[in-house]
Structure formats: structure tokens, C-alpha cells
Amino acid sequence: MKEFKTLIFSRARSGAVCSILTLLAAGLLGPQLPTAAHGLLATYVQHGVRLKVGAEHIDLTLDLTFFEEPSARERTVMDADANGHITRSEVDAYLKKLAPEMLKQVKLSVAGHEVPLIPLYDPEIDLSSDQMIATAHHRLRLYFFAATPVGLGTDDEILIEDQLWPETKSLGTPQAEGSDGCTMLPEISIRSNAAAATVRESRRFKFRCVKPPIPKSAAAANAHSPRTLQPKPATP
Amino acid sequence: MNLRRLSLLILILLTMTLAGPSQARAADAKSLSPNGVVDFASKLARDHRNLFSPEKRADLGALNRELRTAQQALRQARTDEARNAAVARGAAAAEQLLATVRACERIIRLDLTRPQPVLVQLKPYEVPGDTGVLLFEVVTGANELTYGTTNFDFEELPEFALPAPLVVSSNGTTYFLIGLEHVPAGRTSFLFEISQQPGQTPVRHLMELTTPVPGRLKLTVVADDTGKPVPAMVQLLWQVDGRVHQPGNGIEFAPQFESLGSPTGARKANLPGPLNEAFWCMPGPVDMPLSPGQWRIGARRGVEYEAVFEDITVRSGETVARELKPRRWVDMRKRGWWSGDDHVHCRILSDEDAQRLMAWVKAEDIHLANVVKMGDIYRTFFEQRGFGPAYRVVDGQFTLVPGQECPRTHEQIGHTLAMNITSMVRNPDRYFLYDEVFDAVHAQGGLSGYAHGNSGIFSVHRDMSLNVPRQKVDFIEILQFNELGTELYYDFLNLGCKLTASAGSDVPWGGTIGEVRAYAFLGKKSFTADAWFDAFRRGRTFTTSGPMLEFSVDQALPGDELKITSDRQLRIRARAWGDPKHMSPVKLEIMRHGNIIRSAESQDPKRPEVQLDFTVPAGHGCWIAARARAGDGTSAHTTPVYVVREGFRFWKLEGLDELIAKRLASLLEIEQLVTEARHPQKEVEFRGIVDQKQLVNQGGALLERVTQARKLYEELRETARKERAAGRAVDR
Numbered sequence: 001m002k003e004f005k006t007l008i009f010s011r012a013r014s015g016a017v018c019s020i021l022t023l024l025a026a027g028l029l030g031p032q033l034p035t036a037a038h039g040l041l042a043t044y045v046q047h048g049v050r051l052k053v054g055a056e057h058i059d060l061t062l063d064l065t066f067f068e069e070p071s072a073r074e075r076t077v078m079d080a081d082a083n084g085h086i087t088r089s090e091v092d093a094y095l096k097k098l099a100p101e102m103l104k105q106v107k108l109s110v111a112g113h114e115v116p117l118i119p120l121y122d123p124e125i126d127l128s129s130d131q132m133i134a135t136a137h138h139r140l141r142l143y144f145f146a147a148t149p150v151g152l153g154t155d156d157e158i159l160i161e162d163q164l165w166p167e168t169k170s171l172g173t174p175q176a177e178g179s180d181g182c183t184m185l186p187e188i189s190i191r192s193n194a195a196a197a198t199v200r201e202s203r204r205f206k207f208r209c210v211k212p213p214i215p216k217s218a219a220a221a222n223a224h225s226p227r228t229l230q231p232k233p234a235t236p
Numbered sequence: 237m238n239l240r241r242l243s244l245l246i247l248i249l250l251t252m253t254l255a256g257p258s259q260a261r262a263a264d265a266k267s268l269s270p271n272g273v274v275d276f277a278s279k280l281a282r283d284h285r286n287l288f289s290p291e292k293r294a295d296l297g298a299l300n301r302e303l304r305t306a307q308q309a310l311r312q313a314r315t316d317e318a319r320n321a322a323v324a325r326g327a328a329a330a331e332q333l334l335a336t337v338r339a340c341e342r343i344i345r346l347d348l349t350r351p352q353p354v355l356v357q358l359k360p361y362e363v364p365g366d367t368g369v370l371l372f373e374v375v376t377g378a379n380e381l382t383y384g385t386t387n388f389d390f391e392e393l394p395e396f397a398l399p400a401p402l403v404v405s406s407n408g409t410t411y412f413l414i415g416l417e418h419v420p421a422g423r424t425s426f427l428f429e430i431s432q433q434p435g436q437t438p439v440r441h442l443m444e445l446t447t448p449v450p451g452r453l454k455l456t457v458v459a460d461d462t463g464k465p466v467p468a469m470v471q472l473l474w475q476v477d478g479r480v481h482q483p484g485n486g487i488e489f490a491p492q493f494e495s496l497g498s499p500t501g502a503r504k505a506n507l508p509g510p511l512n513e514a515f516w517c518m519p520g521p522v523d524m525p526l527s528p529g530q531w532r533i534g535a536r537r538g539v540e541y542e543a544v545f546e547d548i549t550v551r552s553g554e555t556v557a558r559e560l561k562p563r564r565w566v567d568m569r570k571r572g573w574w575s576g577d578d579h580v581h582c583r584i585l586s587d588e589d590a591q592r593l594m595a596w597v598k599a600e601d602i603h604l605a606n607v608v609k610m611g612d613i614y615r616t617f618f619e620q621r622g623f624g625p626a627y628r629v630v631d632g633q634f635t636l637v638p639g640q641e642c643p644r645t646h647e648q649i650g651h652t653l654a655m656n657i658t659s660m661v662r663n664p665d666r667y668f669l670y671d672e673v674f675d676a677v678h679a680q681g682g683l684s685g686y687a688h689g690n691s692g693i694f695s696v697h698r699d700m701s702l703n704v705p706r707q708k709v710d711f712i713e714i715l716q717f718n719e720l721g722t723e724l725y726y727d728f729l730n731l732g733c734k735l736t737a738s739a740g741s742d743v744p745w746g747g748t749i750g751e752v753r754a755y756a757f758l759g760k761k762s763f764t765a766d767a768w769f770d771a772f773r774r775g776r777t778f779t780t781s782g783p784m785l786e787f788s789v790d791q792a793l794p795g796d797e798l799k800i801t802s803d804r805q806l807r808i809r810a811r812a813w814g815d816p817k818h819m820s821p822v823k824l825e826i827m828r829h830g831n832i833i834r835s836a837e838s839q840d841p842k843r844p845e846v847q848l849d850f851t852v853p854a855g856h857g858c859w860i861a862a863r864a865r866a867g868d869g870t871s872a873h874t875t876p877v878y879v880v881r882e883g884f885r886f887w888k889l890e891g892l893d894e895l896i897a898k899r900l901a902s903l904l905e906i907e908q909l910v911t912e913a914r915h916p917q918k919e920v921e922f923r924g925i926v927d928q929k930q931l932v933n934q935g936g937a938l939l940e941r942v943t944q945a946r947k948l949y950e951e952l953r954e955t956a957r958k959e960r961a962a963g964r965a966v967d968r
Contacts, residue, residue, distance in 0.1 A: 118301075120301065121278050122275065136499065137497065171691055171693070171719065172719065175512070175718075183867055185823075
């Protein structure tokens, strides 16, 4: 019988239990899993990078589609009780453990200056209707945002560096959109293999600001205190 | 589980038990107060906004960002001052959130301080449909404020079972969000428990839910030109839960995908914006019940049409009838260009299978789909009824043609495609000798090519180094998953090797049929599969995921060979344009030997169109192509025009030695594969056993081909030496 478990922030310990159990399950059972079928892109993770730039915020959504093999590996980690069926609480525990690490592995730079990313929502997983340990795909979606730097101008480069699952081969698909009058373009890629990064190579997705957003109002800009592109003075 | 593993588990659990409380305290010091407020606000802002009015929803979004920012600042604070500032920022936002939540009209209040706490429901709580949310205020005292969230999924809840208890503050007020999923239609009673501390006897409550009487949607998607119903990709998004629902007649392709890739009929295109969300193939009009509320309905019909979306309100017991007409912004057929997808995986074993797939290609407006049976050295996938003209499926101007993706080796020399074959070519005992397959395909009148050339995955560069200079291959995919990749393509063009640019979606690994496509120029000829293949064979193609291209050098079109006898001016004309509503600006670039020689970008945001018309000297010959990039991140690229001057190849002499060195390095990699396979001590993963065994068996023949290729590259070096000398003489 499956049981529902509540997820309340104060119950950090139960989160730790689940986290360690997931690691344990992965360590004990991972190597015993049958390898996935020889699917076409079976060993890859597709990194869909969606950037939305507006007057106040830059929203970044990372859509990671895990093809068969990496999906099977991650599903094994999710399936904390190793019963072959992944419950919602197992997924929640898996995400809670991963979220802080994933934040560290994604960087945003605007015109050469790093802009801190903040999680907008908790990450979510779509197991593609298949709750089992199986040779299927799953999708992990991460949401971040940052304050739009005041000095964002025409031809400024926005760079996303993504080091998620660095050991797993990846395919990158960048997309950009603007709001508040902003127009963004992903930089054209003429280098193959750059997107198919392999061992510990960070994925770098570049976007060019064709037209910067129009600030909604000076008051609004001040209220949100966005960072400027100027280097910050050294703090003690 | 064996004893060793059991011991390890116990040890870890023990460690965890001891370490748990301190970890919890450490985490709390970095969390905003009240407990759980950030998660609560996030869920409210994203998943359960429908509890509030539209004005309040915008506030919730802003409050979520504010709380998240404060949370981040608190976690990163190194000084008391920074910490205090973050806490104050969070507290201000939390206060606003509390006021908003308390004012919610749908809040369910439960006072557990009374002697006999009960949840009194005067009438069942109405949830909007099969999903919903319950917002509780549970009072147990006056001390603290906490927030919690959870989900009840009725599909996962066995009959008579209770969800796990909600744990609330033991002396304070707890606000709780309970997301509801798969709520049965009609009236539903269920028990749930509230506990003030883990281990304490929970208090049980009976909750009654009811779902409203559904409304109905009658939806038809019609063609822009004829006004008649047509298959289309359709999205029914219920604003209440933010999820896409399957149309009543939406086609489920899972059985034809054989559990591979993304085996579902809900297709998320690798395309920008809302097209990246799920759409279902709807073969015709639908009449279906829908939960009441706000819906966003959308329809798209491939890249030549602008997707349309409409917000509708469905009311209980009422029918909404809508006709959606995706607007055609370009008709490439009228310009002589017909679309194709060289890489579609889908089983076809019956007329019903074929009809379903035909509906999909019509919905995506793809005139020719190369439906490939896939193979590897072990087995095959995506069975077809047969190959050749007799097994084509033709419906008006749409055709499904069985083809193959085989041979495919993942760790060795890449994946290949074949089109227009009369039988599948596959021999595991000769599996690594791709040239034999290419020759057999050509003997059948078919076309051979490489898959995934855009990303270079599966080490496709290795077989390309063997067989492209031997003119065994017709085409290469340079666009897939909306990613244009041309490094390999340019390298081989710069060696003076002709290759036709192609594109394929690779569903079910890709998003949807035709998300990237190859257009073939038929001119005034009527569309037939044979005409399309003839045009493709001539290289008269361009690939795109969005913008359109027209390109000529003098009168030559992509794929043509323009013969010249001396250096003269060539007139280059090119045009790129896109959907006015989504693709602005469009950038057009003219590539010669892989370098941009001219570019232009559209200036009018309402008219993403740009043209170039200029002349360049032919020199000793070259290849020239056009590529385009649209503002929405889509791109296009033509096959080149090959400018061949008498006595010269069209290659890039400058840097040729480096290009040949790369190819020789690839040949070395193939030799190493064979050497490693032959090594008696080589440890092989179980899954690689057949590959290795066959590599040993076929290694000799493969190495012979490596030797032949090396000789070819040496001949190319010699040709280059002669051309340099001849070029100097001609230039003098």
C-alpha cells in the first residue's frame, strides 16, 4: 500500500532521511540495474535553456530531458525504498536534496558580470506518466530568476553556464524571449560538439541583447534595487 | 539484500538518527520565518493561483519573488547586518502574504482548541474539476505561525485508505495547502487526519468534495485556405491547474513508439515559447466534456502557419463551440518548395497505424516523412510492413515513405539514414562496413546519409572520414532539436566533398514531426515522393526550424554545380524571412568556405525579412551557402551552390592541411577501435559484447577501408599541391 507523506519545512530530518536513503539505494542497487536498451540518444540529457528578459527580471528555465540511461540512473536514486515504484514523496525528497546543488551549478552572467540566480519555484519532475523504474524519459524543470541589471544594453551578451550532470553527455537547445520591449537572440552555433559536451565540460549558452527592455518606471526600478553592471566596490 | 548491505543500511540509519536534529537546526537558521512560508508562497503563486482574483495573483507572484530573494540573501549572509536585513525583508513579504491568505474567501477554518473539534461543512466543498486545492487555517493555540503544503492524489489512494496525517503546529496557527489530483467526478467523501505532533493520536475529519457539472467543447481546426476541417496539433490548457489535457480524440502514439524515446502523444516541440509545451495530434473536430473554468485552447500546423491561441470560459452544462484557424504566413509550395522530415520513428503494421501517423504529418504540414525502421547490431525497432513504392502511404499531397536508420553504432562510427529504399539493408556480420550499405541503398535507387551531423554525436565524424571523400553519401542532418550545427558539414565541404543539407525530427526522441525540416525544390513539378527524392538527390534543399530561405548564385540553386572557366563575378541573391509575429528580427548570412562574406539583419520589427544582392569574384572556385537566424531562436541553412572552376576543386585550399589532419586523426581513432577490440585483455561491458566480437571479425575489412581513405587524403594533398601551382600560374 502506498502512503501519502506530508512535506512540511520543519521536518528537515525526514528530508535528510530520504536523502540518505536515496543515496544508499543508488549505491547499493545502481550497479545491479539492467542497462537500458540501445536507444538512439539513450545516454544523453537534453538541456533546454529558456531565457526571458524583462524590465525587472531575467527568468531562466532549464528543462532537462533525461533520455533512457540517465533517466534510469536518476529513477533509481528517486526510488528510495527500491520497490520499483516512484512515489510523489520520493520525488519530493530527491528534489529537496538536489535543489541546493543545482543552484550552484548554474551561472548567469550579463556583459561579463556574474548576476546571482535565485530559485523562482521549487524544481519539478515529469516522469512522463511512468512511475516505474523503467527505460523511459523524464523531464526535470528548474526555475530561476535574477534582477535585470540596470545597465543592460544593446549587444550585451547574456551567458548561461550549466554544469548540471557534468559527466553525462548533453544536447543543448537555447531559446530566448523578451518582454517590456526587449528582444533577445541566442547566438548562432556553428560548432557542433560544443553542444554535445562530455566529461565535465560546462555548457555555455550565449544570448545577445538586440534591444534592451524599457524600464517600467524609475520608481519600480529603484524599488527592486537591481544590480548594475559596474563592478561592485569591495566589501570588507 | 545480503547481510553486508543490511549492516551498511543499519549503520547509515544510525548515523542519520544521531545527526538529524543538528542538521535540522542548521537548516532552520538559514530559513525565513514563519516556518514553511517560502514553499507555501511558491505553491500558491504557481499552482493554486485560482484561489484568488486576477489582481491578487499578480501580487502573489511578486511576493514569491520577494520571499525567494530574502531567503537567498539570508542563506548567503555573512554578517549580522546582512542577516537582519534579509530577515526584515522576508518578514515584510510574509506579513503581506498572511494578509492575502487570511482574506481568501475559500479558506477552510478549523479550530482545534475547542473541546470537540470538528470540521463543520454546511455543504460539500466544490473543487473546480478533477484537480483542485484546499486551503486550511488550523488553529491549535496562539503561540506560533507555520505553513505547510501537501498533495492528495485520489488515483494513488486505495479504497478506504487515509492519506498520511497533516502535521500542524501544536500551539499556534497553521496554514495548509492541499493540492488535489484525480478527484472523482460528482460527490466524494474522504477522511483525513490532523496531528499536532508526530506520534500523537490524530484528529479525524470528514471532508466532502463535489465537482461541478462539466461543460462541453466543440472544437474544429480549419485550413486557412479551404476553410475545411483539418488535422492539427492542439493544446487544451486548463488555466485552473495549468496542465494540458488530452483532447477526446487526441491520438496516443505510445504503442507505435514501442516504449522508446518519449513514448506519448503529448508532444513538446523543440521550438520556442508556447510551442515547447504539450500539443496533441487531433485528427478532426472534437466534441467533449470539459471542467468549467478558463481554458486556453491552441492549434498549430507546422512552421508555415502561425499558431493560434484563444482563451475561453467553459460553464457548467453549457457548450462552447470554437473554430480555430492557424494563419498561413507563407506557402512554400507555391514557390516550388516542399517539406520533408528525414527522420521519423514510428511503427506501421496496419492501416490504422498508418492513418494515425498520416494525421500527424498532416497536422504538422510535412509532405514527405521518411519513416525509419531503426536497427543496431543487435536488433531492429519500429517495424514497417515493407519497403518500396508499394508500401508508401499516400494521401493527397502527403506521403509516408518507409526508410531505415541503420547501421547505427553508438560508441564507434555513428548513425546513418537511408531514404527511398526497396528493402532494408542490414547485415550484422558486415555491420561496421557502412559503405556496403550505402552502395546497396544506391543500387536500390535510394539516398544515404548521416544522422545527427549537427551535434556530431556517436562519433559520426569517423565514418564520415572514411566514406564522404569516397562519395558514398548523399546527405547529412545539420539541424535537429532546433540546433543548427555545421562544424562537420563545413569541414567536409571545405575538403571539396558535396553533401546535401538535411534535417529530421527524430521523434519519439525529438519533440514533434517537422519541428525541423528539409525543403526540396520541385519548381513547377507536381508533388510526388519520387519528385521530392529527385530534387533532394540534386541537393536542391534547405533546412529550417522557422525562417525561410531563397538563394541563388547566378542562376544556380542550392545543390547545383556552377561551372566556370575563369575568375569572374558571381551574382549572389538571397532572401530570408519569417513569421511577422514571432521571428523578428531575421539575420541573413552568406557563407563562403565557412566564412561569413556578407550579412544583413531586418530592421522593421513587423517585417522580419531581409535580402542581399551582390557580387563576389569566383576565384578558383568555392562553395557558397546561405543561413538565417530568427529572433525566436529558430534557424535555417541551405545546401551550397558549388562553384567549380575548370581544373580546380571547389574546396578551401587555405587550411587544407589542418582539415586533412583532422580526418587522418579520425581514421586513427577507427584503427584504435579495432586494435582495442582485438586486445585479448580488453574488458568489455556486457552490452558491448556483440559490438566487440563483430569489430574483431570485421576489423580487417574496416582497416582496409582506412588504408583506402588514407590514400585518398594523400591524393587530395597532391591535388592541392598541383592546384596551388596551377593557381599561381593562372593568377600570373
